[in-house]
Amino acid sequence: MIKLIETIGHDRHAPEVEYDHDRVIPYRETPNRAELIRDYLLELGLAEIFAPQISDPSPSLSAIHTLPYLEALPRLSQAASEAGRYLYPYIFPVRPSMERIPDLPFGLLGRHSIDVGSPVGPGTWSAAVAAAQAAIAAADLLVTDPTCLPYALCRPPGHHSGRDFMGGYCYLNNAAAAAQRLKSRGRVAIIDIDYHHGNGTQDIFWDDPDVFFLSLHGDPQFEYPNYAGFSDERGGVLAPGTILNCPLPRLTNADQYLATLTRGLEAVIRYSPATIVVSLGFDTYRDDPLSSFALDLDAFPKIAHRIASLHLPTLLIQEGGYASDVLPRLAAAFLEGWGI
Numbered sequence: 001m002i003k004l005i006e007t008i009g010h011d012r013h014a015p016e017v018e019y020d021h022d023r024v025i026p027y028r029e030t031p032n033r034a035e036l037i038r039d040y041l042l043e044l045g046l047a048e049i050f051a052p053q054i055s056d057p058s059p060s061l062s063a064i065h066t067l068p069y070l071e072a073l074p075r076l077s078q079a080a081s082e083a084g085r086y087l088y089p090y091i092f093p094v095r096p097s098m099e100r101i102p103d104l105p106f107g108l109l110g111r112h113s114i115d116v117g118s119p120v121g122p123g124t125w126s127a128a129v130a131a132a133q134a135a136i137a138a139a140d141l142l143v144t145d146p147t148c149l150p151y152a153l154c155r156p157p158g159h160h161s162g163r164d165f166m167g168g169y170c171y172l173n174n175a176a177a178a179a180q181r182l183k184s185r186g187r188v189a190i191i192d193i194d195y196h197h198g199n200g201t202q203d204i205f206w207d208d209p210d211v212f213f214l215s216l217h218g219d220p221q222f223e224y225p226n227y228a229g230f231s232d233e234r235g236g237v238l239a240p241g242t243i244l245n246c247p248l249p250r251l252t253n254a255d256q257y258l259a260t261l262t263r264g265l266e267a268v269i270r271y272s273p274a275t276i277v278v279s280l281g282f283d284t285y286r287d288d289p290l291s292s293f294a295l296d297l298d299a300f301p302k303i304a305h306r307i308a309s310l311h312l313p314t315l316l317i318q319e320g321g322y323a324s325d326v327l328p329r330l331a332a333a334f335l336e337g338w339g340i
């Protein structure tokens, strides 16, 4: 039975709308995603709730995010509270001539956002911190008991959040926070199987030789985050070869996906990590509204089994997955494939 760690108060973050390219639609990253997974895993007896001692996340967060960014997020939540609504960025200072930041909420928001997919509301900062705390608690639990499989039900998700930016529903990088905590035990490998490239995680560990990052995802030639996730991104000068991006085409099926995963895991084995963090997204499922892959339910136990075959201490961090009617079954199928 796995130890499920919830994000306390995650439902304080619940934007109503998002921009899907140029359309305004209901926000897909909804609070019920976490609740549906939790309820179903408990009902099946696959999981039990683990309520950790809440620790100060500051040391982990300040190691993976910049101080100006960590100061901006609570200010933005405060500004949203005063405005009584979610704040969306609309000016992005991406040109060298735009270095000065006006001391206004929108100045900070544009400076620290890569897109319009992460609006900040009154409860966003507290929910994001709680999600990071859940991830850190999962890391601490794994250190205490390397044989258990902690599953941090993080919400909001994290893998699109980089050192100084939010984007794609993500504000603080939960998987990176867990990995940072685990580095005291030796090298860490992050295996990102969300449908989208974990550009934030890559940004954070770009020059870190102690963390290996493997990501399988929709090809950025056509898929978010578009500006990162290409196969020639292999890590910075201080950590060459510690990033392995595997962009995949539309309609990728289970055989193609599993063959790519197997090659990626061989690289993980060569890296010889002490622990594994899985950025677990279920939006690779064929009927997910964000997916272009052709993976059916049967693929998920196989994916889990391949990763479990590494026989390394592992924890799971919830990332994406938006087909809410089938999301709980995808999570259960994954855990059953792990051998839970």
Ligand SMILES: [Zn+2]
Residues within 6 Å of the ligand: 194, 195, 196, 281, 283, 319, 320, 321
């Ligand atoms: Zn995703």
